[in-house]
Amino acid sequence: MAPKRVIAHLDCDAFYATVELLKRPDLKGKPLIVAGSGPRSVVTTASYEARKFGVGSAMPASQARRLCPTAVVIPPDFTAYREKSREVWTIVRSRLEAVQGMGIDEAYADLTGVEKPLRVLRELVEQVKKDTGVQISVGVGPNRLIAKCCSDLGKPAGFVAMGREEACIRFAAAPTRRLPGIGPKTAERLAEMGYVTVAQLQEADEAQLAARFGDRWARYLKARATFHDDSPVETESGAAKSVSTERTFDTDVETHDEQEKILRALARELCENLQAKRRQGRTVAIKVRLADWTTVTRAKTLDGSTNDVELVTETAVALLRAYAPPQPVRLLGVRLAGFDDVEPDKPPAPVAPVGQLMLPV
DNA sequence: TCTGGGGTCCTAGGACCC
DNA sequence: TCTGGGGTCCTAGGACCC
Numbered sequence: 001m002a003p004k005r006v007i008a009h010l011d012c013d014a015f016y017a018t019v020e021l022l023k024r025p026d027l028k029g030k031p032l033i034v035a036g037s038g039p040r041s042v043v044t045t046a047s048y049e050a051r052k053f054g055v056g057s058a059m060p061a062s063q064a065r066r067l068c069p070t071a072v073v074i075p076p077d078f079t080a081y082r083e084k085s086r087e088v089w090t091i092v093r094s095r096l097e098a099v100q101g102m103g104i105d106e107a108y109a110d111l112t113g114v115e116k117p118l119r120v121l122r123e124l125v126e127q128v129k130k131d132t133g134v135q136i137s138v139g140v141g142p143n144r145l146i147a148k149c150c151s152d153l154g155k156p157a158g159f160v161a162m163g164r165e166e167a168c169i170r171f172a173a174a175p176t177r178r179l180p181g182i183g184p185k186t187a188e189r190l191a192e193m194g195y196v197t198v199a200q201l202q203e204a205d206e207a208q209l210a211a212r213f214g215d216r217w218a219r220y221l222k223a224r225a226t227f228h229d230d231s232p233v234e235t236e237s238g239a240a241k242s243v244s245t246e247r248t249f250d251t252d253v254e255t256h257d258e259q260e261k262i263l264r265a266l267a268r269e270l271c272e273n274l275q276a277k278r279r280q281g282r283t284v285a286i287k288v289r290l291a292d293w294t295t296v297t298r299a300k301t302l303d304g305s306t307n308d309v310e311l312v313t314e315t316a317v318a319l320l321r322a323y324a325p326p327q328p329v330r331l332l333g334v335r336l337a338g339f340d341d342v343e344p345d346k347p348p349a350p351v352a353p354v355g356q357l358m359l360p361v
Numbered sequence: 362t363c364t365g366g367g368g369t370c371c372t373a374g375g376a377c378c379c
Numbered sequence: 380t381c382t383g384g385g386g387t388c389c390t391a392g393g394a395c396c397c
Contacts, residue, residue, distance in 0.1 A: 103367090300390090
């Protein structure tokens with residue numbers, strides 16, 4: 001029988017704000033908001049002082065300023081965040097075997113079979129704090145779902161561990177939205193059916209859920225509510241499956257001529273990025289967001305893979321012309337997918353050893 | 362008071378081939 | 380003349396996550 005899994009979720013507290021405070025210690029204790037300066041920017045991170053005013057991630061910056069007029073607003077410095085992130089996860093990986101990074105400021109680790117896993121984690125958190133100034137909150141459980149919910153529970157500087165049955169009880173009164181995988185739309189639909197809390201979803205009739213969401217989703221939702229999750233911690237991350245560049249404009253762009261000009265610049269930016277990464281893709285796609293927030297995508301798959309500025313640009317422009325946006329445009333984007341190149345920094349695909357026959361399956 | 366930028370995965374329909 | 384089913388590829392949209 002397989003040993004009981006021990007999964008940890010490690011999450012940096014208010015990561016961007018923390019990095020800014022390390023650069024500017026004089027701001028310590030003040031409410032701090034990391035957000036762009038444009039009229040349509042959103043909050044990327046708020047310090048805990050700012051959160052007391054109701055400021056949260058993904059909130060329009062204009063709203064955040066109104067909620068907390070005394071806050072110091074700093075534009076994001078992604079270069080600094082990437083650098084600090086590298087420091088943090090280098091330490092974590094030096095101490096733990098199986099780590100799966102999830103974006104810049106969090107990761108899962110599989111500590112199954114590790115002696116005294118909680119002690120190992122506590123010492124790790126302490127070292128990261130001492131060496132980098134970054135505070136990590138930790139959640140531990142028998143699977144990723146419980147680990148994730150637990151790291152959230154103790155923030156900031158949290159350290160929470162529990163088993164599945166305890167999780168079912170401790171999160172019973174929480175809204176379903178608290179479960180990762182249940183977003184605003186699904187939570188809304190569940191609420192319409194009378195399932196507002198995790199406990200209610202635990203007791204929900206699966207056949208009734210299936211009628212509304214389909215078999216697969218129904219099973220998934222029940223599994224989430226009862227904290228069943230056997231998804232593995234994936235150590236190999238792999239290269240991105242698509243790469244895109246997009247921009248929201250301070251004011252909507254009205255003429256097709258101007259839209260085209262912007263799209264060309266975006267296509268160039270994307271191709272230069274891909275050339276640096278030595279990646280080529282077959283599918284060129286554009287994204288157009290209209291003034292009324294309608295979002296449209298159009299894609300074309302080419303015969304061969306490319307990252308050529310001319311080819312990608314002309315394909316993207318042709319897609320835009322065919323669509324001919326019927327309203328002013330607030331966002332334009334270009335994306336390349338369908339990569340069939342060798343992943344960077346990896347040896348070529350293995351071939352059959354000499355003397356071994358490749359048999360048709 | 363409006364709503365960023367970078368991704369992933371899933372679904373569903375149509376084309377096309379065997 | 381009519382009737383299949385399966386598999387793959389492509390496109391578009393939607394939900395979700397950090």
